[in-house]
Amino acid sequence: MIRNASGDARRLLNALELAALTTPAEANGRQRVTLAAAEECVQKRALVHDKHGDAHYDIASAFIKSLRGGDPDAALYWMARLLAAGDDPRFIARRLIILASEDVGNADPRALLVAHAALAAVEFVGMPEGRIPLAQAAVYLACAPKSNASYLALEKAMQEVEEGPVREVPDHLKDASLDRKTLGHGEGYLYPHTFPGHHVPQAYWPKPVTLYTPGELGCEVEMRERLDAWKNKIKQASEKNSSKKETA
Numbered sequence: 001m002i003r004n005a006s007g008d009a010r011r012l013l014n015a016l017e018l019a020a021l022t023t024p025a026e027a028n029g030r031q032r033v034t035l036a037a038a039e040e041c042v043q044k045r046a047l048v049h050d051k052h053g054d055a056h057y058d059i060a061s062a063f064i065k066s067l068r069g070g071d072p073d074a075a076l077y078w079m080a081r082l083l084a085a086g087d088d089p090r091f092i093a094r095r096l097i098i099l100a101s102e103d104v105g106n107a108d109p110r111a112l113l114v115a116h117a118a119l120a121a122v123e124f125v126g127m128p129e130g131r132i133p134l135a136q137a138a139v140y141l142a143c144a145p146k147s148n149a150s151y152l153a154l155e156k157a158m159q160e161v162e163e164g165p166v167r168e169v170p171d172h173l174k175d176a177s178l179d180r181k182t183l184g185h186g187e188g189y190l191y192p193h194t195f196p197g198h199h200v201p202q203a204y205w206p207k208p209v210t211l212y213t214p215g216e217l218g219c220e221v222e223m224r225e226r227l228d229a230w231k232n233k234i235k236q237a238s239e240k241n242s243s244k245k246e247t248a
Contacts, residue, residue, distance in 0.1 A: 001038055015041045056087065064095055068103045072142035079138055089130050093119035096137050107147035107218035114140045147215035156211045167206045199230055201237040 005012035019033045019041040026032060033041075059081050066074035082092055096115040104111040118137035122130035176186025190200045214224035 001041075056085070060095065063092075064099055067099050067138060067142045068146065070142055070146070072139045075138050075142045076135060079134065083131055089122045089127055089134060090119065092134055093122050093137075096134070096141060099141055102151045103146055103148055104141060104144045105147040105150045105215070106220050106223060107145040107215055109219060111141055111144050145218035147217060147220050149213055149215045149220060153212035160209065160211070164209075165207060170203055170206065172202070173204065199233070201234040
């Protein structure tokens with residue numbers, strides 16, 4: 001081991017660690033590293049790491065950031081490092097699911113379906129074949145258009161709940177099954193499907209603020225156009241109501 005380490009203490013320590021991790025214990029509980037095992041550990045690259053240590057989280061971080069940054073080659077490499085070290089493939093699948101929503105989002109809504117399917121495939125197929133759907137999902141997410149608009153909107157919504165005014169549910173949005181007659185709950189609610197375009201301007205919360213701003217890639221382009229059209233429709237309806245009140 002010393003001879004083959006070529007003066008690199010890290011390589012020597014990695015070989016020793018790999019030997020300890022891969023050599024099964026004997027009946028008396030002792031581990032006996034044979035010459036053949038030692039030679040194999042020196043020649044084999046030591047990729048085993050503590051599943052709860054810094055190396056695990058550093059590699060996982062590199063994996064996620066490579067996916068977010070659109071580099072499928074780097075993402076596959078770091079994922080392979082995790083798999084080679086014996087990490088739970090379900091950990092990788094969970095990270096893919098989170099990234100599919102947080103970083104791809106509605107720029108490509110199919111990303112979440114692909115990531116979730118990869119988790120189901122891993123649990124159904126098992127390893128080592130389970131790494132194949134994981135690779136497919138990783139490549140898909142890395143190459144997908146990116147948007148964190150939904151994530152940012154959620155953060156704004158949580159902040160609004162904690163710091164903004166406490167808003168009461170408008171009467172026309174309240175459950176009308178019990179209190180419609182006595183309290184007027186649900187009275188005046190406009191059912192969108194009975195209107196052209198399945199949309200009608202009405203208030204859905206008091207003192208509205210903009211939380212969600214669609215991105216400029218993928219499916220969010222169409223979502224932005226639709227929201228802009230609805231907002232313009234609401235603006236026109238508001239101006240029309242204001243004009244009627246002034247005339248009255």
